[in-house]
Amino acid sequence: MSEPDAGPDAGPDAGPDAGPDAGPGAGPVDGLVDVHAHAVLASSEGAAGAAGPELGTSPDGRPFYRVGDYVLHGVRYAGSPFMDVDLRLAAMDETGIAVQVLSPNPLTYFGALPPTDAVAFARSHNDGLAALAGAHPDRLLACAQLPVQDVPAAVAEARRAVRDLGMVGIYLDTDPAGRTLDDRELDPLYEAVVDLDVPLFVHPSPLGAEGPPDDRRLRRFDLDLLLGFAYDETLAVAALVFGGVLERHPGLDVCVSHGGGAAAFLSGRFARAVEKRPWASEALRANGFEHYYRRIWFDTHVHDELSLELLVAHAGVDRLVFGTNFAGWDSGAADAPAGDLAGTLTANARRLLRL
Template sequence: MASAGVIDVHAHVVLADTLGAAGAFGPELGRDGEGSPWFRIGDYHLHGVRYEGSPFMDPALRIEAMDRAGIDLQVLSPNPLTYFHFIPVAEATAFCRRHNDALAALIDAYPDRLAGFAAVPIQDTAAACEETERAVRELGLLGPYIGTDVGRHLNDAGLDPFYETVAALDVPLFIHPAPAGIDGPPGDANLRQFDLDIITGFAAQEAIAVATLIYGGVLERHPRLDICLSHAGGATPALIGRLEAACMKRPWAPPQLRHEGAFRNSLRRLWFDAHVHDARVAALVVELVGMDHLVLGTNFAGWDQGEITFLGERAVALGANARRLLRAAA
């Protein structure tokens, strides 16, 4: 990783060895009577997305596509449909262990091109700590990867041992949204058309995560913890004025945030991937958080894959940032 120039930290993977690893919850691949693919998680079916024979599951195709895109190294992460944060702990733990073992084996086959984040059963803090330690110490994965919705607030004191474990291991924590209602409670019915759960719902989840981490004092309680959020924090840049105003005007605001610039200073302690689709948004993100806490993210092979040329010469600079975030030699 030390010599990698362009590093993509936002690239999901689907691993054949994990099929059925969560018991009745799946995952399961299949095709309908017309040959169209589906992917099942519990009672949820994703139709029309091809995983088999695509970069999601075929590493040779992934490497070829990386070469065409000019990406030197990708950090692979769990498919958002398979976070399994709401299923029983035993099934979630079994899936995460299988996933992380399979991911480590894939990386071993392509050590110069691939790295990975670990799936963890965050619904049980002790189990999440144990799997994080195993994945990092024994498998060489770069840190844990969780959804924005973990069944409790991200500032819940019950998560503090998990944050402490991540900080003690000196690895980053990556947070990324998942569609509501996959293995947990259904989300807003208004988001169930036009892919709004992904287009706007993800942006809302990321902004809520940012606000919760800052307002809830997570960064204050864990000053050595590095957290990276996807999609440049979602709607956070557009909401910066309201987020800052709340610190000065709402009665629940903690003392450390009750002065001018406090929220923005805390925002600069977080990391973000630069997966946005508009140069104006990218410029605002750089203005708010600076270049030094931004890393390249593409959602590689996804419907909204970003081009590294969007950031031009900055892509290599973001690679240097990624090496710092991922604790790799410069």
């Protein structure tokens, strides 16, 4: 279906005037590592067969980006840091970012594709993104896309991406191929990620089963991005903790975008539920919600000092990392915390990424 005036962040958190957000007073932080930056690759156009993706220009002159039957209008990828690496590096210099981790466009997780097409797209995308990062090894790192609808194929691609292509992490949707993150069918993938000794990054897609969000109330005021992402990220935290993923895979390092959605705000209720509700496992009840919650990594792309303080208070600082959604409409490239926290976020990121 075509969505004529899609919200400005229906792409990888992008807007029609996507560009770096280097506001006044955004002083550089030596060695700053940004773990939340999406890329769009010309080389992967058409790699998913009939599903695209496809970049083009509408008759009225607006750019569009087609993913399957969904058409995103008005977001400028070409000629922006999403696609032009020289613009990206210049913008990184302007905002004091030393190293950036590139990740797939959340529009192109392609969780509903036939497995053969999903494998082809993942291989093409990973080859292209790894080559882009490899051309600038001192500045750019890359995370892998996986054909997660076929878990054995996803495991094989994860191994290829890390061992052969040098990618530093794996990217997953909050509900990969329609599964919850605690679905035991994903356990072989988590085991492979631990074996490969790389982090897993979890970031939602703005698309529902038929393009825009399934809940029509989220199609107004960019609520798919403002509330829908937080909803999905909170569900991801619940699945990881309540669903026993971290209990079953104690060596798994998983980082959830945007501070984990509303999980910090809800952490008291989550902890009370673990104490009171019958579904809590014996280990979860014995160790408590916070024990597992503080094992998750979170990026600090939350836009507000009080929100960051709440995140620090509940999640701690040991697993917080700096993330920007670089070049998107809500880019936080100018929001690097000052003082001790800036150094802590950088040290944490280097630890998470095994740098």
